[in-house]
Amino acid sequence: MKNDDRLEGGCLCGAIRYEIDGPLLFVSQCCCKDCQKATGTGHTTIIGIHKSQLHLQGAPTTYTNAGDTGGTVTRHFCGTCGGRIFTSGDLPGEYIMVQAGSLDDPNRVSPESVIYMKDAVAWDFFDPALPKHEGMSPRPHHVTRPAEDRPGGQ
Ligand SMILES: [Zn+2]
Ligand SMILES: [Zn+2]
Numbered sequence: 727m728k729n730d731d732r733l734e735g736g737c738l739c740g741a742i743r744y745e746i747d748g749p750l751l752f753v754s755q756c757c758c759k760d761c762q763k764a765t766g767t768g769h770t771t772i773i774g775i776h777k778s779q780l781h782l783q784g785a786p787t788t789y790t791n792a793g794d795t796g797g798t799v800t801r802h803f804c805g806t807c808g809g810r811i812f813t814s815g816d817l818p819g820e821y822i823m824v825q826a827g828s829l830d831d832p833n834r835v836s837p838e839s840v841i842y843m844k845d846a847v848a849w850d851f852f853d854p855a856l857p858k859h860e861g862m863s864p865r866p867h868h869v870t871r872p873a874e875d876r877p878g879g880q
Pocket of ligand 2 (some may be wrong): 757759
């Protein structure tokens, strides 16, 4: 992954286009049930970035539901072709997750981990070399929820 390069992508019909400024925070395969339902696949590949790194053209349709961590999760997708673009949440950190498959050249990134393995389907397959996490992976420290906000935190 050429981490500081600009990445370009968009939806299937081209109504929504975007550019991403590097560096990327993380690239993960997510196997959670919501990703399965939202994409109709076994897992989705997500690129974590700060919201300010995404430059969007077009107006995605959104769908919001409750996320695994208690906050809300909003999925942004093309209202015409249904192509998924990115996911945002209301947790601290102002970071979003872009669908790697919406890149014009998805080979420019490569997954570093697999998350929500507890929900992975039996027929899905992952690179044995990747670190795997039962739930969400430990986040980069600058997007971690402050200790005092955690149940039992101090
Ligand atoms: Zn579209
Ligand atoms: Zn997921």
